[in-house]
Amino acid sequence: MTISETEVTPISPSKTTSSRERARRRWVTVEPVVSLAVVGYITIGLLRPFYLKSRLGESMFNITEQDEIAKCQANKTDGGVMEDEIQSQASLWLLYLSAATNIPVVVSSIVLGTLSDRLGRKLSLVMAIIGYICQEIVYILTVYYKLPLPVLLVGDFLQGVGGGFMTLFAGCISYISDITLEKQRTIRIAVVEMMMFFMGGVVQVGAGYLLSAFGPIPPLAVALGLNILCLMYVAIPGILFETVDRKSIPEHRKGLKEAGRSVVKLLKFNENGRRWQMLLLDFFIFFVMLNVNGVMTIFILYGTAEPFCWSAVTAGLAGAFGFITGSIGMVAGTKLFSFCLGEYWIMQISCLSLLAFNVVMSVSNTTLLVFIANAVGALRGMGVPIARSVLSTIVDPSEIGAAFSIVACIDNLSSFTSSLMIPSIYATTVSFMPQVIFYVLSGLSIIPSGIILILQIHWPRRKDYKALEDSGIYEDGPREEDLKEKATTYMSIPKTVQIKESTDF
Incomplete structure (x- = not known):
């Protein structure tokens, strides 16, 4: 007799259970959340450097209109000195704002x-959306009333307290993991990531046009309106079903202390070497996202210098082409290769595509070669959604939120690290060899391939998911209520799956 995942993991027969079943039958669940929320994420990232340069130019040099001087010609004119100083100060402010968010x-x-x-997947979604709404309101007020630039730190801090985009994205991936079987999960996660990249490309073009034609307030207002719509989609009952049965969880398991215990327990247990698998997958995601975020940090700046000398329109199109090719390659490549290759081999192909992108970028001297680099790197986005899918299968279903919270933290750390490291390397080498940054990124792209090789050797992927037994071990010892709860849960599981695997790495 074959036992499904829902039989292995006991689910209370409450109305939340029926909500999970209804959510499982839907083709569209959290995809609109990602699509709407990414508008604010990309808009803020695109608008912030332009607004900072405008305000700093006005305050430092009394420049009310930015001169139409191509950056690749700026150092040959007197205006280049001012441009360099403005860019230097703007970089510092970007660092301050990034710290206000990421800390x-x-x-x-x-x-x-x-x-x-314990409290439901909607919690992380709602908090992150509210954080972005607060940030956008602060930015609109700052732009409209020309408030001091430190006010922007308040908006970024509030967004950080809400968890940021990666927490929202981790909540969406946890939701997908709740409602899918293992064989469906990888492609569903890849579709969600595709929506993020595809919408990112569309927003780059649209927000760039609005910014150049009407100023910063219209794109901020559009982002605010779409985030309010996103909040309504999540919060209004009956639209997005909750997948966690809060009533079945005892009150003493819902506090912050228990949340901390869950993370400790997640890393403490090592059945079948799962701790090392989790850590290696987290490091894989860190280095891939470090590479991706690093490219996003300097891509536009790199293109506006010699020999490319991009205009704002060309820069927007080049950025959008990278997002869109990455989104298409992510879904199409994952689906195509899954017919003949295992998950780890698909991740290796993703690393090879990432390396090819960086190598071609390092030798590019025309805009055409930059577009070709994005084409050969179209498959570089496959690895991360597969890593998230694998991660969801090696933890207990009740630990998925905790596992993806660590992934969200890793994503944010990689973003913060890249914002510190990559521009510093570029600024140091731009005067004599600007392509050095892509040599560095090429070297970094080899590390995740080595991580996957370790996983392939020591923990080849299994076809069947086996639930891990929760030993109820805490730092201060098991409590009586936890033992009773565990005993009740254990007796509700069919005898054929009451198996403990104790192999340690």
């Missing part, structure tokens, strides 16, 4: 993601 996000992403295992 609180390290804590909030883990707390919100772990609590979502």
